[in-house]
Amino acid sequence: MNDEFVFYTINPHKNWDEGAEIQRLLTLCDLDMDEGIETFVVGRQGRRLVACAGLDGDIVKCVATAPDLRGESLSLKLMGEVINLAVEQGHLHLFLFTHPSNVSFFGGCGFYELAEVPGYVTLMENTPVGIKRYSDQLRKLTQPGDKIGCIVMNANPFTFGHQYLVRLAASQCDWLHVFVVREDVSQFSYRDRYALVSAGVAGVPNLTLHHGSEYMVSRATFPDYFFKEKGMVGECCSAIDLILFRKYIAPALGITHRFVGTEPFCKTTRKYNDDMKQWLQVADSSAPAVTVVEVPRTVSSNIAISASEVRRLLRSGDMAKMPALVPRDTLNFLYSNYAT
């Protein structure tokens, strides 16, 4: 019998037969197929498909091996193949979601635990120094004070609502750290969003504007956020993002308060705000609690100002209401890019 394993890469959307085989292996291992994955590494023994692992950008998903072949070198070979494939695609730094019971297995493949929602899910990264080095960099930007605030915003795009929240938070804190979500999957590019935030918060003296990172509201920490248009809201995924924030980011900068606007329109953001109170304040943790301050939205012409409202108006080509919703720099940007 030929017991050599042969590995290769497929796209399950283009190769239906093999996609169905992957689906069967995943079902056998109590896993669901993630439709977003465009690349799978599969391993065969003879004609039988015995192992698979999906790669979605820098996130490893849907890792499965045939139950009767475990305990051999199959899983390590599989993970080695995935890591090599990721490097070919330019991702040396990888993330992986798994059930907490599998943490020690992936530990043997060079993955390290970042955050765990007990009994549900653990996020791991394939470096022992990733989050540590990031926290060390943040620590250099620490500011003195008793009340240190933080806002994490996507600002898609920056509105009067963001500006109001920033100014209010800054006035209540000794120092305010503002992070712009870095993931580039929103309507407005990261570069544009960051530039508009930067212009919009100019003049606030006690503020540091930070680039976001893969450790906050990214596809790795919070995969579902960016699929909110599809109406998918993950129970656990916002928890992972918030646990990471409380465990690493808040202590690095000495953050005591996190500010958010109330969310009248976007369901995902509203859920995130609710989860925030749970995971930053209420839940047990070795890290100190971060107080969540929910600030009611400012209202303009009887509509609460929100970036999703701005995007809705843009889609319908209704520029007339814009000046009431966004500051000058954002307005100029919208006019030069969207007005016809």
Next chain:
Amino acid sequence: MKIIKEALAGTLESSDLLVKVTPLPEDRVDVVIQSEVMHQFGEQIRQVVLATLQQLGLISGQVVIEDKGALDCAIRARVQAAILRGAAVDQLDWSKLS
């Protein structure tokens, strides 16, 4: 020699090791070693790795090693391969590697 791009060498299989190198913003060499035989051979593995880095003249880079019980010669070869890839060296002085 400096690490200027991320690079990888080796595998996670038994008796091998996976070496990952990444650039650091400053002139500093940071080595992190994980091994299945850490308690027994950790110190020796560290010495082999550090001697190899010194031989190559590495002055800047992050080196992460996942060891699966590799022999010294395998450790040397994998570390050399990862460093030379990460430092984008294509002209090799083989005598330096012996």
